Amino acid sequence: MKFQILITFLLSFSLTSYTKAQSDTFNDRIQETMLNATTFMVESVSTNGGYVWSYLPDFSRRWGEMEAYKTMIWLQNPGTISMGHVFLDAYRATENEYYYQAAEKAASAIIWGQLSEGGWNYMVDFAGDRSLKNWYKTIGKNGWRLEEFQNYYGNATFDDDVSTDATRFLLRMYLEKLDPKYKPALDKAIGFILESQYSNGGWPQRYPLRYDFEKHGFPDYTSFYTFNDDVIWENIDFLIYAYLVLGENRFLEPIYKGMDFYRISQDTSGAWGQQLDMQMKAASARTYEPTAFLPGATAENAFLLMKFYQLTGDTKFLEGVPKAIDWLEKTRLPEDKTEGDRTHPTFIDIESHSPIYVHRKGSNSKYGRYYTDTDDKNLLSHYYGKTRVPLQKLKAEYQRISKLTKEEATKNSPLMPAQFLQNETPQKYYRLDANDNLSKIDKDEVLNILNALDNDHRWLSKHVYISNPYIGDGVNSEPTTAYATTRVGDETDTSPYIDESEQEYISTRTYISNMKLLIRYINSQSKTE
Numbered sequence: 001m002k003f004q005i006l007i008t009f010l011l012s013f014s015l016t017s018y019t020k021a022q023s024d025t026f027n028d029r030i031q032e033t034m035l036n037a038t039t040f041m042v043e044s045v046s047t048n049g050g051y052v053w054s055y056l057p058d059f060s061r062r063w064g065e066m067e068a069y070k071t072m073i074w075l076q077n078p079g080t081i082s083m084g085h086v087f088l089d090a091y092r093a094t095e096n097e098y099y100y101q102a103a104e105k106a107a108s109a110i111i112w113g114q115l116s117e118g119g120w121n122y123m124v125d126f127a128g129d130r131s132l133k134n135w136y137k138t139i140g141k142n143g144w145r146l147e148e149f150q151n152y153y154g155n156a157t158f159d160d161d162v163s164t165d166a167t168r169f170l171l172r173m174y175l176e177k178l179d180p181k182y183k184p185a186l187d188k189a190i191g192f193i194l195e196s197q198y199s200n201g202g203w204p205q206r207y208p209l210r211y212d213f214e215k216h217g218f219p220d221y222t223s224f225y226t227f228n229d230d231v232i233w234e235n236i237d238f239l240i241y242a243y244l245v246l247g248e249n250r251f252l253e254p255i256y257k258g259m260d261f262y263r264i265s266q267d268t269s270g271a272w273g274q275q276l277d278m279q280m281k282a283a284s285a286r287t288y289e290p291t292a293f294l295p296g297a298t299a300e301n302a303f304l305l306m307k308f309y310q311l312t313g314d315t316k317f318l319e320g321v322p323k324a325i326d327w328l329e330k331t332r333l334p335e336d337k338t339e340g341d342r343t344h345p346t347f348i349d350i351e352s353h354s355p356i357y358v359h360r361k362g363s364n365s366k367y368g369r370y371y372t373d374t375d376d377k378n379l380l381s382h383y384y385g386k387t388r389v390p391l392q393k394l395k396a397e398y399q400r401i402s403k404l405t406k407e408e409a410t411k412n413s414p415l416m417p418a419q420f421l422q423n424e425t426p427q428k429y430y431r432l433d434a435n436d437n438l439s440k441i442d443k444d445e446v447l448n449i450l451n452a453l454d455n456d457h458r459w460l461s462k463h464v465y466i467s468n469p470y471i472g473d474g475v476n477s478e479p480t481t482a483y484a485t486t487r488v489g490d491e492t493d494t495s496p497y498i499d500e501s502e503q504e505y506i507s508t509r510t511y512i513s514n515m516k517l518l519i520r521y522i523n524s525q526s527k528t529e
Helices: 002-045 080-094 097-112 129-140 159-177 180-196 228-246 249-264 295-312 320-330 391-401 443-452 508-528
Strands: 072-074 123-125 355-361 369-373 465-467 496-498 505-507
Touching: 002 080, 002 097, 002 443, 002 508, 080 097, 080 159, 080 508, 097 123, 097 159, 123 129, 159 180, 159 228, 180 228, 228 249, 228 295, 249 295, 295 320, 295 391, 320 391, 443 508, 505 508
Parallel strands: none
Antiparallel strands: 072 123, 355 369, 465 496
């Protein structure tokens, strides 16, 4: 019997050792793949430490949201900032200094592109202002549906989380090793966010304020109070994080004013516009964004009001939620007009509260025009006229949140005075990646990513966004409807579209996605050990 027990123990020990050896070998392969892929991106793809979004394998053409010069990098996700974040995440998961050095290079590129006021534009051109202005006068101007690139403002943008996320990344770099070399650029960026806030708590889309780009009778919208792409919320969210890790009391007033702006900007009907003019009225923006209320923005803002109650315990933030729900119920499309889970029009007229639909005629940026009517046929593909609104989820969340006491609601609020009881300091404890999903990851999915890396250490992708090369301004002035529902107009339109061919590309989006999954796998393994 003792002999059988010994044999069983030895077999069990051998199997355990074999399994651990297999696991170690697999983890080694993951780390080798990650490092090889990163080395290729850093040493063969980057421009002065920065990135665009996609490249032809021979680097003869490259694209951010639009085609880029070889001297340019893009900051918008999935560009340089996102690459910097994933480098830092990889460094934390592996403790390999190469990833930190890659993040340093990305940070240097971002700091180089920081504007004197402290914020950032969508892209950086290392060839300087003259080159960037030429890009705007050619490629940018001819992107029909990308009106934000049709004018050179010379200022910074909060659109697509550009300036806020750049600041967030610099804060991460500063906190990682408390390296003071990042403090001047970080302080300037934080100062920019604080300075650009309006006295009533809102933020504009771009700053310093400009008013010089009117298009087809639409005013320059970039100084308006902007909810679009979470401009106001992203600034509030960043300031809350900065308050946690830097502990500076000066952040509190801008945070509270920012939250209160959502409450005071709600229309009496219960709705919100995507942007508001200086009289706090819903306003137009790009020529396919008419003066309107938006069900999508209204639902998002209602969710945020509930978040603000959980941050502050002040019931005034809950008062507007039932009004928003009621308005969303009233503006739901009839069943014969819904399309799957698209239950609401994208735009609602502010007077009649009836649907507005946007269409276009023409072939190119020079002669093409957007217009509105009440016809829900032939809708734009790039800014669809019907939208998804999680109304049932909103109603259920309100029922849950409204029953909480102040103490229950704010028990995890970072704004409530409380002693810090963790073993580390806040600078080390509060991590932007701390809430990453560490649920079980399919090992086969990891293996597919490992096997997808080619012999040149590239993860190549198909069907990325590309564009027509710039060949000059449009010449076709016919008000055709041939491009009414396409993403791109004629051959002069430099707007992006998906390449449906089998052409392969180097893609930062693919690199980031693959790296995030491998990092998650490493982190999940360390949690179970």
